Amino acid sequence: MSFSIGEIFRMTVFGESHGVCVGVTVEGVPAGTEIDRRSIQKELDKRRPGQSSITTQRKESDRVEVLSGVSEGKADGGPVTMLIRNEDVDSSYYEDIRYTPRPGHADHTAMIKYGEDHDHRGGGFFSGRMTAAYVMAGAIAKHILKERGIETMAHVTQIGDVKVQKELSHEDIQENVYRNDLRCADTDMIDDLREEVVKAKREGDSIGGMIEARIIGLPAGIGEPLFDSMESVLSRYMFSIPAVKGVDFGAGMEAATMRGAEHNDAFVMDGDKIVTETNNAGGILGGISSGMPVVMKVAIKPTPSISIPQRTVDVETKEECELKVRGRHDPCIAIRAVPVVECLSACAVLDLVFRGEIDG
Amino acid sequence: MSFSIGEIFRMTVFGESHGVCVGVTVEGVPAGTEIDRRSIQKELDKRRPGQSSITTQRKESDRVEVLSGVSEGKADGGPVTMLIRNEDVDSSYYEDIRYTPRPGHADHTAMIKYGEDHDHRGGGFFSGRMTAAYVMAGAIAKHILKERGIETMAHVTQIGDVKVQKELSHEDIQENVYRNDLRCADTDMIDDLREEVVKAKREGDSIGGMIEARIIGLPAGIGEPLFDSMESVLSRYMFSIPAVKGVDFGAGMEAATMRGAEHNDAFVMDGDKIVTETNNAGGILGGISSGMPVVMKVAIKPTPSISIPQRTVDVETKEECELKVRGRHDPCIAIRAVPVVECLSACAVLDLVFRGEIDG
Amino acid sequence: MSFSIGEIFRMTVFGESHGVCVGVTVEGVPAGTEIDRRSIQKELDKRRPGQSSITTQRKESDRVEVLSGVSEGKADGGPVTMLIRNEDVDSSYYEDIRYTPRPGHADHTAMIKYGEDHDHRGGGFFSGRMTAAYVMAGAIAKHILKERGIETMAHVTQIGDVKVQKELSHEDIQENVYRNDLRCADTDMIDDLREEVVKAKREGDSIGGMIEARIIGLPAGIGEPLFDSMESVLSRYMFSIPAVKGVDFGAGMEAATMRGAEHNDAFVMDGDKIVTETNNAGGILGGISSGMPVVMKVAIKPTPSISIPQRTVDVETKEECELKVRGRHDPCIAIRAVPVVECLSACAVLDLVFRGEIDG
């Protein structure tokens, strides 16, 4: 199902950008799990719009409401339904584009799939706002994983041509990412990255970026062969974030250029633990976690909504025309995608962790 | 389920590299579909080992047996089960590595997940040989798609540092790929690519490669929002091919470096059809096909089995040691992965096409 | 998943009897489907408590709120989330039974499965109130089916030892069922049935009943072989209604006593249509609809909550004791189950109808 994912820890998302709300129902939360509204809110706040001059100015409080599945602060074993309401909805922008699909957006494909009456305002359920649902589910997943010693994290490693070169420790990421508005773990690079965004914004343009995610504390043996390999599952989740156009693991795309002797990670002893010397495999062998950190890169395209005039077509008259997209958009959506990647990774991994608890 | 995939056109694979057989059961083949054993065989022959000096010397006839679902050359509406038997099995190689996992392989993670008694011979069901099952299912998917005017294709675009630069037409790919042992569509590049492989092989090493896949003839409107976006579904299938470490679409990873004005594909008229001028989106907007060709890149790591000595660990004694992998391995597995990518893309797309037949 | 059902028309239910709400998210509603809040309300009103002297006195307005998936009265193709809030919640009753499980209830099994902290108030998500979620989903399913000429209906055929004997036409059922508080289609039997209920109620007891459901207008060829036979699917849905303890089709349980010559329905011509003379098969052959009306019987146990003292055990002290259940309960829950059976049948059948649209 396209709005549901997960075999045991399963989420079903619902809502629209300019409708009543965006929400999620999470099945598979073990009874007794502590569900703290404030910690869910804290995760939501990380992706909330309107927090900085380089993100969208849409003002949303994004206050989580918990509708089911929780009794006296604990999961009761039933589905946990949570939602945030849409408050700052200005659909006036969208009349302009009713018949002139925005380049790079889902406007045209949605029209074909769902008919011309489809609710195009704010992108409907194609909106990036749907990722708030992932974050609410992910907040619970992160909590459950943490109790098992597993953590997910994410950070911006590149915007346009500016790239973080420094080797970053897990601690660098955990400490720095949410302390700056670029979601960057290398504090020396923040100004350069911001400059890229500001330049694009000033020109009415937008810019792409790269996010690295890591999963640490994951024991070896998690993940399944073939269709539910760690990579299969994680990539499916990642590509459900609008704007993601590439996902790789460890050496990733670079593996195509490498020799086996270089790419293979030698097994060595670290005390009495078997580890690998390098981590080109990104913590995954045969689809199954090796015990090394899982490392994944996620490429985010530039926000398609830009104020620079673009060529499009009027679907009614079938005439080419020019479009200048109005509205309040993020000049670099990669930034706000960081907590989404982090939370969604947690959902993916938790489902595999739960499945691993039977396979023995 | 990790051995099953697809919601309507669903395959379940089974078998082991050194067991009796490798097979697949395909549900969702419409009754009356022509099932031609020879055309399945033809697809299998494209990935069959032992065909060239630069692929593995394992000799397998890979002759397909159809066990169910077909009556008088036509699908009867029930599951179609097909298999190939394993003939040239030499498991003697594998005694060496029973306790010394091969770097880059699933040996160690399999041992942890399934216990030390796990059948390690030939990689068991982690073997690349499992992809023959994908090809059998894909042969049927390709046939059904072709009747709807949809075709999938794949070709090698890079091996090591040698990269095909030429713009290739769909016809170039369809005509050339299976006419040369490099699975390359640019005939001018064949010798250079072969040289990369031969050099690696001569040194007892292996080398990675990149495959591009294209899906043409796909109407706009196929694919689902969010978790079953075209990209989510295709990437999940691709990462179920052992050795795949990265997948991207259209501009892909490069999108991270681009501006919106550059990345957005302008809508223009082509006769009375709405198309895009460029195809940075790789034929997918909002997870749904746009009517442009779907373009995907798949990075294949170098074959982990190399004869150069490597460092590993004896899991029994917990001592570091050296391992020289024997056996008959492909120096560049990307080559034989081409028909697999092509067939598996067909399975993924057909499932979405079938699902699209209800959504309206 | 235990809170989700359906492959294409898929519902996920959430909520608790004494929590915030009871709700449902429905995926697979085709874009453009008319969604009329009032017609959903109308279905809900049929099962609303507090409507008659022979049903529970809990007062709930059960007013449906639509949170997503609808724009300007039409489905937008995304999930439709609907809920009703709990208003008349009096959990004081439930302190009594915290440690003394009610016989016939899920109290004890829930405690074992979810722990002693499990929200026991009002039965939590084991409550019959969850069926309001089925009704909301079913209201949409019924609407979509009706456009295809398919209708589901249900009526009480027996309460205790009083049994409707008359052959009832579809029209009898459609006209009469919701015009009387017994949900009985044979108006001559209403008083006798009521007497059974009143008698049980007066004695502080409860009583069971039988519901017959029919699905008419269903074309031949709907349903799948084996695991998704019409019977498999319908029975799975029916047994998800708390209190259902038996389901059969056509001659049903009686088939065990019959000869083949008697049970087999002869094929005959009705104009140019092939029909069967009798309908012992209940409209289903080989799991697939035959074109005859689907006829199903559903046995509903007596409401377990009775005020007559019962023996139970204190789970803390492990001592046997006596329990007199307080609270406002239906003396014959079969009555209020009628619209639930009707709506849930619609959900089951619609899912199979949608699936049938691909199988060709």
Place this chain on the structure above:
Amino acid sequence: MSFSIGEIFRMTVFGESHGVCVGVTVEGVPAGTEIDRRSIQKELDKRRPGQSSITTQRKESDRVEVLSGVSEGKADGGPVTMLIRNEDVDSSYYEDIRYTPRPGHADHTAMIKYGEDHDHRGGGFFSGRMTAAYVMAGAIAKHILKERGIETMAHVTQIGDVKVQKELSHEDIQENVYRNDLRCADTDMIDDLREEVVKAKREGDSIGGMIEARIIGLPAGIGEPLFDSMESVLSRYMFSIPAVKGVDFGAGMEAATMRGAEHNDAFVMDGDKIVTETNNAGGILGGISSGMPVVMKVAIKPTPSISIPQRTVDVETKEECELKVRGRHDPCIAIRAVPVVECLSACAVLDLVFRGEIDG
């Protein structure tokens, strides 16, 4: 999917009655599980045709072949594929009925669903022979359950109007069922039951029967709320056996006639264990096992193939005609359904047991 069932212990069946084979692929068998070909064979032998004068004379050795998933007598964690070949296939009978569907059979609905070219010989995949696949899967399930102290059993309790009245212990059933050709646990009733079958057979007719199944040793807390209630899951499996027309639990259909005070099972102490005095609930409360034996009744219709002339229709000419079914059929298929009910119950329960291992 209609040929697959189970979320963790998942089987996919394939094959046809008159094709090459009937087989099954079982996913979710834990690595290391002992897989003994002989014990699978033993289960198959219980349902093998041609064993007695009151079952079909079709001669099949039904010898199981294991194609995958097993290495040195143990499951390797991959799918276990098993099949039996069809040997005694005489399709000549079936030319008669190509255009004249047999009353009570799937011939006509199959024709409508799959087209007139559908393989009608022997019923194709609608044949009762498909249940051999259930038995092979069930043999593995039974073995895994037994290691957890759980056993499933089944026996004939009624044929036509002859009914077993005696209270039978679990031991009665386990000892007697496979020692007589009636699959009856009350040895005093065997002659009367046989007489019913012989009489029907002599007249060219067939007769229905009732099977009771029990699951013992099941701990309390297995099963899920709502859609995966024990009853929902078990009934879905049971109705996938061709010829099953009714399923109930505990007091079952009789619950409709009962008072709450009579139907509710009082909780009492048995040593330090909480049990119920009676078992009208059939071991299930709120969809979840109570720790009492699960008791289920399954109604089997009379075999539709009878040699008494029956009325049918020629689908080509649309003329009514008379049909005398030839072939070798069981006069009372309930008898051979006993091991099928037993094995399929094991598959259903094991899936729920595995799922229960995560829910905490």
